[in-house]
Amino acid sequence: MKKFLVGLLFIGLAFLLLINFAELPEEKLITFSLSDYYIGFGLEQTGALNLVTAILYDYRGFDSLGESTVIFAAVSGIVLILSRKMLPVSSHGLSFIVKRTLGILTPFIALFSLYVITHGHLTPGGGFQGGVILAAISIIFSIVYGSAFDYKRYSPELKTTFETGGALVFIIIGGLGILFDGFFLDNLDFLTHSPGTLISAGSIPLINIGIGFKVGAGLAIVFYSMIQKTFGEEF
Amino acid sequence: MLHHLVFTVLFLLGLYTVIYKNNLIKMVIGLNIMEIAVFFWVIAVSDTGKSVPIYHLNKFAASFNDPVPQALTLTGIIIGASTTALLLTFIIELNKFADTIDSNKLEGLNE
């Protein structure tokens, strides 16, 4: 019965999606729409070359706060569900050659992630993407060196500190906005120099750095919790 | 029209997987495909043949694609990744208690 109803819904949905979605209008109804405003004034108002970043961290910065809170909530939930008071059972990792190669490569991966994070307002990228690359280092470490290696190097306490610290940095920068310009998450105007330089675009790079470390640490915690031998109780 | 067709096919494929597959991990994959379909559609429709919404320093061309859907999709992708991670965590936990990830054998998911 349930599956039959769902099937009916299915056909209706196919009809809806195919027939009606194709009728999207070419022009938006509002003559001066959101995108016109952002494209027209984005550079001079925020100082960011990358308009997507300008929207994400300045015009709609509150969305990004909510978004990073979603990641924070997911991490908290995963740790809540999978937490066991057990040391991880480590695999031995891959061969010597792979370990050495990774050792040489790691600084470059870290550098690339830092580049993506700090140049969010100039080039494609930003805190979220760079943060995921940062987390990838942790993931590769636990694959290549075995899961205990990462645990010894970067303890869960350190990761937690980075994660919550990053989120708090976001809120503190927002609070600075109240202090200097009168509104929460206001772009800090005194940091805006000529567009195109690294330190421009007001608070956007700072927020990017906060989010980058937060996302990196958070996703590392997620991966680490998921590879933990959570059913080690038997042995 | 082609984009709408691809979107519809992918979305319904994902929905089909969520509803008719029994393997829980396959169901999560179906959910992912649904999300992918929506995000693909948003980006494909918002592309009007203009350039990436990033200024070059020396040439100030101002005919950009609409940056707003891109920002919204970015948010959506990240939220989708966190929900996927959470769902997989629940499945690991369920497998620990029930020793199966077949939704047919879990009467709690089928009533």
Add this chain to the structure above:
Amino acid sequence: MISISILLLIIIPLVVAFLIPLLDLYNKLLRRYLVIIGGVIEISISIYIIISYFSDLKAGKFFLTYYLGGWGPPFGINLVMDSVSLIFSSLISFALFFIIIYSIGFIGHHEGKYYVLFFLILGAMQGAILTGDMFNLYVFIELLTVTSAPLVAFKRNKHATEAAIKYMFYGVIGGLFFFVGVILLYFNIGSLNMAQLAQHFAEIENNMQLTIISIFLIGLLIKIGIFPFHFWLPKAHSACPSSLSALLSGVLLKVYLYIFIRLFWIVIGFEFLLEFNIASFLVYLALVSSLFGHVFALQASDIKRMLAFSSIGHIGMILAVFLLNTETGFYGGLLHIISHLLMKTGLFLSTGYLLQYTKSNHIDDFAGVGHQNKGIFVGFILLTLSMIGMPPFIGFFSKWYIIMAFLKIQHHFGAIVVVLGSLSAVFYYLRFIAKGYEKIKLSASDLKNEIYNRPILSVFYREKLVTTVIYIFVGMIILTGFSFRLFELPLQEGIKELINPQNYINLILGG
């Protein structure tokens, strides 16, 4: 009027949630104080808003707003608080404050993450209610799903994890539909601000209007748990600890109802639901859902499942009475939202207390509970009486106005469903009350057996706190029953806003 206090309603819970893990690294005992301080700050901001803007409310021009990042309404995100949001927001601060106090006595393990997720839910609820931006609303809806799902699985057994998976699947699909709706609105109109969308929605072509409405309807009906999409609700609301059931069933469903009201009365005008004949269909759908909820509650032998099914019944009733789109309907619906919030939260909290003295949630184990905990069981009975709709309590008055609203426009089916629901409620609550007063004789070995069979959770840390909170809720339903006219002023202002959405648009866009 620009006021930072409505921003603080969202930010304070988030800050508390971010601080808890940091504080845990140093000292775990400080956490409890931080949690209480956070709750106190939250509720005092709510009280501050009510007191300092009371004259505005009386004059009928209560309206607070905040521009995030300093960008004005059409281009940035703005927070809005009007009379309807004032009712919901202060109710949530109030209810969650007491649930926090209850949790301190009730939850025994994994407290740190529990409070993190709890405060994130509080922040997300306030955000979903106060935001004036469509996409921001989507982000907060997803945040609500992501934070409440791990709490559904909090008990960490097979049952709870299954419930969480089911909840998550429905929640993510509902959220995805909501996302598509928001994007469609943006592609058609070119804005994300609710007021601007409301202004221009009438200019979209008819087919597209219908598409947008149906996409949003699928998304929101899944979230509210109306009949064809209600499968996740009873499991999810009964699998978690009682304090969380109270949160999900008593408070979270109202947030989704608020989003429904905000969307279909202000952003998408109600006249479009009438134009496409969706409104009358939805009334019947909601009433059928209500009937289903009550019927399933009759055959449920698990007390928390029974309460969850009863929630489906009540929520369907509220939705139906709102969809009548009359002044009496709004009054009855808003009043019943208040009363159902108080009653269902109180019921789940008292059930949580009573269930500590039973082996399981099953009705057979409920025998003799009334003798063991006399005071709380009397409170439980008073709450159920209010749920049924007995005169001196608030439940009677709200149900009275709902029936009046149905009768006023000659909608007899609705009135019959409400009465039938109350009648079946008499039966399904009476079963448990009668069982609770059953005399049982326990031998010494039986007693020992029962103590050893108790679940691990049944350790009370501070029993006094738990009972005090329950008594407060019982007191609230009696007090508000005698003086439900206290809500008259905000309710009337809220009704004015729902009837005249143009007012909201003018206030935000300054036209």
Add this chain to the structure above:
Amino acid sequence: MIYLEYLLLLFLIIAAVMAVYFEDEVISIIFLSVVSVILTTLYLLYQAADVALAEAVIGAGLNTAIYMSAISQIREKSK
């Protein structure tokens, strides 16, 4: 260029169908990451560089790792 887009769209659908079709979860996930890679290219074609970077990093990188760890946990348990 337009043929490249058609080809990619075709491969996108084929990869998605494959991800659903195979019973083995590992193969499904590999095809899912293939979908993500194709999607990244498409996003670049559609002039959405930020989304392409996010899709490459999250869809092809992080999601695959998380799926794999989940499956290894589940297989280890049932062994």
